[in-house]
Amino acid sequence: MDIRLPFVKFSRDELPVGTPVVGMVGGGQLARMTQETAIALGVQLRVLAEGPTVSAAQAVADAPVGDYKDPETVRRFAAECDVVTFDHEHVPTDLLRALEAENVKVFPGPDALVHAQDKAVMRSRLDSFDAPSPAHQVVESAAEVADFAKRVGGFPIILKTTRGGYDGKGVWFIDGPDDADIAVAFGSGVPILAEEKVDFVRELSAIVARSPHGQAVAYPIVESVQRDGICVEVTAPAPGLAPEKAAQAQQTALRIAGELGVVGILAVEMFEARDGRLLVNELAMRPHNTGHWSIDGAVTSQFENHLRAVLDLPLGSPAARAPYTVMVNVLGGDVEDMHRGLLHCLARDPGLKVHFYGKSVKAGRKVGHVTAYGSSLEETQERARHAAAYLTGTIDE
Numbered sequence: 492m493d494i495r496l497p498f499v500k501f502s503r504d505e506l507p508v509g510t511p512v513v514g515m516v517g518g519g520q521l522a523r524m525t526q527e528t529a530i531a532l533g534v535q536l537r538v539l540a541e542g543p544t545v546s547a548a549q550a551v552a553d554a555p556v557g558d559y560k561d562p563e564t565v566r567r568f569a570a571e572c573d574v575v576t577f578d579h580e581h582v583p584t585d586l587l588r589a590l591e592a593e594n595v596k597v598f599p600g601p602d603a604l605v606h607a608q609d610k611a612v613m614r615s616r617l618d619s620f621d622a623p624s625p626a627h628q629v630v631e632s633a634a635e636v637a638d639f640a641k642r643v644g645g646f647p648i649i650l651k652t653t654r655g656g657y658d659g660k661g662v663w664f665i666d667g668p669d670d671a672d673i674a675v676a677f678g679s680g681v682p683i684l685a686e687e688k689v690d691f692v693r694e695l696s697a698i699v700a701r702s703p704h705g706q707a708v709a710y711p712i713v714e715s716v717q718r719d720g721i722c723v724e725v726t727a728p729a730p731g732l733a734p735e736k737a738a739q740a741q742q743t744a745l746r747i748a749g750e751l752g753v754v755g756i757l758a759v760e761m762f763e764a765r766d767g768r769l770l771v772n773e774l775a776m777r778p779h780n781t782g783h784w785s786i787d788g789a790v791t792s793q794f795e796n797h798l799r800a801v802l803d804l805p806l807g808s809p810a811a812r813a814p815y816t817v818m819v820n821v822l823g824g825d826v827e828d829m830h831r832g833l834l835h836c837l838a839r840d841p842g843l844k845v846h847f848y849g850k851s852v853k854a855g856r857k858v859g860h861v862t863a864y865g866s867s868l869e870e871t872q873e874r875a876r877h878a879a880a881y882l883t884g885t886i887d888e
């Protein structure tokens with residue numbers, strides 16, 4: 492009897508002896524970019540995809556389609572892998588706990604991952620070991636929102652859904668007690684977290700990789716620019732960041748990874764507050780948009796270190812290859828054909844690196860990114876910004 496699952500393309504005995512099989516739940520661009528490095532390392536990447544044509548399914552031969560919320564589907568998928576990891580954090584925590592109980596290697600494990608899934612759980616855990624957060628409180632009514640605002644010196648404040656938010660969806664800036672978005676937030680059906688609105692100079696991101704045996708590496712601290720809640724540009728390293736502050740940010744991220752027992756990449760989004768505080772915004776436990784620069788700009792990319800970590804292999808150097816690396820997201824605009832601008836961009840700048848995600852264009856959707864590196868910050872920024880703007884059709888020359 493052929494016991495092979497109908498959705499698995501290669502059985503283990505069809506792969507070279509010793510080939511590790513890494514299962515990634517979710518077929519977005521993160522899984523797609525992981526495949527580049529999986530190929531190089533000879534790792535068999537298997538993706539549990541949302542559909543047959545999603546971003547990673549175009550690039551990964553073994554990408555069975557299934558519902559990541561269905562316990563039986565995830566169990567069958569996991570049975571064909573040496574370790575299970577993620578392209579997103581939406582797999583229900585209980586389902587992952589059940590897998591762990593069946594001795595499936597899940598990295599990051601559910602006890603760590605829950606802190607990237609639930610912002611209220613994350614805040615209370617960070618408080619328990621004095622990692623610096625903005626003032627915060629779970630709120631259940633408009634009256635509690637008003638009380639919270641009083642406690643932090645008045646409006647504006649921030650409300651966010653504790654679960655399920657991304658790219659700024661699920662974050663509301665509240666200007667006063669009568670702000671209509673208070674009702675919108677409470678109408679979301681998810682517990683709501685109130686936070687002080689941090690007056691920040693800029694947003695930073697600290698990315699670390701940590702392996703099961705406890706080795707960890709920290710990438711240079713980067714500056715990220717968000718527009719309408721979406722990351723648009725990342726500069727590595729964060730220009731002009733005081734070395735003590737950069738070290739503090741790296742230490743904070745390493746501490747969080749250790750305390751939470753994260754395996755794989757941990758991205759810690761931070762605020763550099765105007766009053767000098769360095770505050771944790773949120774956590775992601777997977778390769779992160781603010782780490783895409785590392786594909787072309789670091790000795791070992793975040794995708795490679797994620798794979799190495801979940802396989803408990805020695806981690807690679809996170810050092811930058813150039814004084815500055817700038818990554819600009821290619822966000823869907825008016826132009827539908829992303830390849831139309833390639834001729835111009837590649838001819839203009841032989842040092843430019845373009846990454847497309849195999850996604851069709853929708854307004855504001857992340858369809859790719861471009862990276863430039865060099866020794867002049869201004870010139871590197873100009874090159875990356877120009878290419879992204881040209882590809883999306885914002886400029887034409």
Ligand SMILES: Nc1ncnc2c1ncn2[C@@H]1O[C@H](COP(=O)(O)OP(=O)(O)O)[C@@H](O)[C@H]1O
Nearest residue numbers: 625649656657658659660662686687688689717
């Ligand atoms: N407490 C805060 N103070 C000021 N700005 C905030 C605060 N929380 C979030 N923001 C802004 O909203 C963006 C999205 O919030 P975040 O919690 O990271 O949600 P998401 O899960 O959508 O990324 C942040 O990158 C930042 O620009």
Ligand SMILES: [Mg+2]
Nearest residue numbers: 658659760773
């Ligand atoms: Mg965020």
